[in-house]
Amino acid sequence: MLLFRFEHQRLKHAGPQALLYNVRDSYWPVAGRNLARKIVHECVTCRRFRGKTLTPIMGNLPKDRITPSFPFLRCGVDYAGPVLILNRKGRGAKLIKGYICLFVCFVTRAVHLELVSDLSTDAYLLALKRFISRRGKPSDIYSDNGRNFVGLMTEFTKFISTCSADIVEYATTQNINFKFIPPYSPHFGGLWEAGVKSCKHHLLRSLGNSHLTFEELTTLLSQIEAILNSRPLSPMSSDPSDFEPLSPGHFLIGRPVTAxxxxxxxxxxxxxxxxxxxxxxxxxxxxxxxxxxxxxxxLIRTKWKTKKPDLKPNTLVVLKQDNIPPLKWSFGRILYTVPGKDGVSRTAVIKTASGIVRRSFSTICPCRTQHWKRVLPRRGHVGAVI
Structure with missing residues (x-):
């Protein structure tokens, strides 16, 4: 076993097949294939790289998404960017950073796009006021908490951490519930993440390598918004006598703000x-x-159809993080899990060396210890030296 461990580390954590092949160059171990698999399986470094996160059963649709209401009464908000904007027309124009603020309706999946000039409280609140003036005042706004952005982690984290108090205070004065999803869990906001993806799809193909001014880019985003709001919500029928498929635009046209x-x-x-x-x-x-x-x-579930056992308190886990390598992922112990309305837990509160954090199951890798039966070598079963 010591020989296999040494060769496994010398071969830079090679797999069982490569490990056994190199050992057999000098020795012929009895039951070597099983021993090679055991060494690779018990290697701490290899297990951390192979860590698999939990996949609870797919939950029911939230009540906010299946209750008929006015468009944008309950919505999610997300930022996309940065996008490069010309500060003026003509020669000598400079490029400045801009960002796209996306609002998506939970009920109709309608999209509203706003172009903002920077990551500041004033720019966000002005975009929110423009959104309210055109779409009506929402009752609930869901948002990322700033830790889900990978490409611009530093900028967005700083923006949310410095501006979240002002944003929540403004929303409270306007009787708007501002809610954040769990940290490092972008799939909890899959609705607005899909909206950002669709927006970028049209924007990148329309712009190419060209750059637009603020007014021109605002016009382009309005046209993209109209395209996104014209997409069918349900599969289209091949029968020409059927109804025209519903789109978000059906719910946006003809509805007064105070109906x-x-x-x-x-x-x-x-x-x-x-x-x-x-x-x-x-x-x-x-x-x-x-x-x-x-x-x-x-309501059709395409994956995560089976219910799996819940995490128990005091379970040792590894917290998966996208911005650091696996060997630097932090350890923690489960304090308790947070069940949803359907009784299935999808987030957990974990005690780590840096404090108590809350994470979703998609970022938790349980450290299950494999109990191997200890097999004592029988007389005569010794590896023969070639």
């Missing part, structure tokens, strides 16, 4: 309604199709 509550006209004959009631019936018809076509499609 009053109205009666349900779905089952009322159209001939018995006046013009205003017919418009309301058309809007309610969109919501009925939204429940029948879009929500039924979203």
């Amino acid at each position: 009053p509550a109205v009666a349900d006209y779905i089952d009322t004959p159209t001939l018995n309604l006046n013009r205003y009631q017919r418009i309301e019936k058309t809007r309610q018809h969109f919501w009925a199709r939204w429940v029948r076509e879009y929500i039924s499609e979203m």
Whole structure:
């Protein structure tokens, strides 16, 4: 076993097959294949690189995403960028950094894009005010907490850490609930991450190597916003007599910011309604199709279909981090898990050397100890020297 460990380290942590091949150059170990697998499996360095995170069963859709409401009443916000902007037209123009602030509706998946000039509290609040003026005041805004951005980790972390108090204070005065997702868990905000990806898809292909001024780029983002809001929410039918598929634009056109509550006209004959009631019936018809076509499609689970055992308190784990190598990942012990509304835990509170943190299961690698049976060598079963 000592020989296999030495060769495993000398060969820079080679796999079982390569390890056994090199040992057999000088020795013929009995049951060498099993011993090589055991050495590689028990190697601490190799196990840290092979660490697998937990994948709990796919949860139900949040209540905020399946409850009919006005567009952008409950939404998520994210930043994309930086993008390079010309400070003026003509020769001698300089390039400055700009950022795209994206708002996405939880119910209709409608997208609203705002171009901001810098990462500051004032720029963010001005973008939020423009959004409220055009789309109406939201009741809940979900956001990253600044630790999910990998490419611009330093800038975004500094922005959120210095401006979060002012942002939350403004949202509180406006009766808006501002909520953050767990750290290092961008998949908790998959809705706005997908929106950023779609926005970049059109933006990069439209711009190419050219640079635009602030007004020109704002116009381009408005056109991209219109394209994103024209995408179908449900699969399109091949039958020409079927309804046109719903899109976010169906829910954005014709809705006043302060629309009053109205009666349900779905089952009322159209001939018995006046013009205003017919418009309301058309809007309610969109919501009925939204429940029948879009929500039924979203309820299908494509992966993570099985329920797995929960993490127990005092379990030793490794915390996966994207910005540092695996050998520098920190250890911790589970204090307790946080169950969701469906009773399935997807986040845990962990005690580390630097303090108590909260992480999602997708960044936790349990350190399960494999108990090997101790096999004593029998007489005559000694490796023969060649």
